[in-house]
Amino acid sequence: MKFSQTISTDKRHNINWINNLRLIAMFAVIVLHTASPLLFRVKDASINDWLAADAYNALVRFCVPVFVMITGALLLQREYELKDFLKRRFGRLIPPFIFWSLVYIGYRLYNEEIELSDNIWPNIKLVLQQLQTGSYYHLWYVYLLMGLYLFIPVISKFVRNATEKELLYFLGVWFLTVILSRPYLTILDPGVDLHNFTGYIGYLVLGYYLAYKPFKFKNIAPIAALVFASCALLIASGTYFILLKTRNLNTFFHEPVSPFIAILSSSAFLMARFIKVNLNPVVNKLINNVGKYTLGLYLSHAFILNVLELNDITYNIFNPIFSIPLVALLTFLLSSLLIYVMSKLPMLKYVAG
Numbered sequence: 001m002k003f004s005q006t007i008s009t010d011k012r013h014n015i016n017w018i019n020n021l022r023l024i025a026m027f028a029v030i031v032l033h034t035a036s037p038l039l040f041r042v043k044d045a046s047i048n049d050w051l052a053a054d055a056y057n058a059l060v061r062f063c064v065p066v067f068v069m070i071t072g073a074l075l076l077q078r079e080y081e082l083k084d085f086l087k088r089r090f091g092r093l094i095p096p097f098i099f100w101s102l103v104y105i106g107y108r109l110y111n112e113e114i115e116l117s118d119n120i121w122p123n124i125k126l127v128l129q130q131l132q133t134g135s136y137y138h139l140w141y142v143y144l145l146m147g148l149y150l151f152i153p154v155i156s157k158f159v160r161n162a163t164e165k166e167l168l169y170f171l172g173v174w175f176l177t178v179i180l181s182r183p184y185l186t187i188l189d190p191g192v193d194l195h196n197f198t199g200y201i202g203y204l205v206l207g208y209y210l211a212y213k214p215f216k217f218k219n220i221a222p223i224a225a226l227v228f229a230s231c232a233l234l235i236a237s238g239t240y241f242i243l244l245k246t247r248n249l250n251t252f253f254h255e256p257v258s259p260f261i262a263i264l265s266s267s268a269f270l271m272a273r274f275i276k277v278n279l280n281p282v283v284n285k286l287i288n289n290v291g292k293y294t295l296g297l298y299l300s301h302a303f304i305l306n307v308l309e310l311n312d313i314t315y316n317i318f319n320p321i322f323s324i325p326l327v328a329l330l331t332f333l334l335s336s337l338l339i340y341v342m343s344k345l346p347m348l349k350y351v352a353g
Helices: 011-039 047-060 063-075 082-110 120-133 137-161 164-180 201-212 220-246 259-274 281-291 294-310 320-344
Strands: none
Touching: 011 047, 011 063, 011 259, 011 281, 011 294, 011 320, 047 220, 047 320, 063 137, 063 201, 063 259, 082 120, 082 137, 082 294, 137 201, 137 294, 164 201, 164 259, 201 259, 220 259, 281 294, 294 320
């Protein structure tokens, strides 16, 4: 029997918990980018402050993989007409991406990170180069998303027609490839070319599988929570241990496509699916409305973080244990307000995201 035949038909339930998870992942991205500057200050930050950044970093590292898993859960279950799919996806993605890329190019010019010359052509080449490589640190995800969109019409045919055994086969080989690609384990690499099973494609299929798999056993939520907490502790303590040994920050435990982050992300995904939260209808409506602008929140949040930093509102305002989530929350709220206002203006609503 095909796995797709066992998919739940309760679409409203699926959309609700995925909307909640999308906003949680978005807030996690902001926490990550709020804490990251402190995490990289391994030479001059106090150990207590650095450990706070390390802990938050470990807790929110699921954010980008979960974004990809949500994409898989929402898009792989459907059949598409190729032209219509590409037009709709890229039509929604490209305008806000270009707009915000230009905003960040402007900010970098203002901040004197890049400079314009007196000639037009070198300036055009500079802008084009920035658009090609990413004008700001967080925009790499948009390039990743573009690549995934190009592949979704292909892989969705496999996913929709695959049996559960075939899906587990794909995920098993992908996870094995992820393990063998880690430093210190390459000695176990059999030399077989497994590059077709690498990268974020596995997260697409994993999100689809975990979203619709009809689990038969109980207590999934507490088990997922325990796995999440254990994995986050391993990531934080492992990063600290390497720092003590090498006196340098090492991203061994942070890599998005790694066994540690894959397990962390899977447990976060399952927690969102199986932990039942009864929210006020007004709150639910608010979450659903804000969830429509997740792309805009992602694109704009770095700009808001910069504006706050220019006003000395960073993790430094007081103890990072409290300041990191509070600055992240302020950034989330201001980004939401900015994108909401942009979405209501005729000239900006198409680039809001």
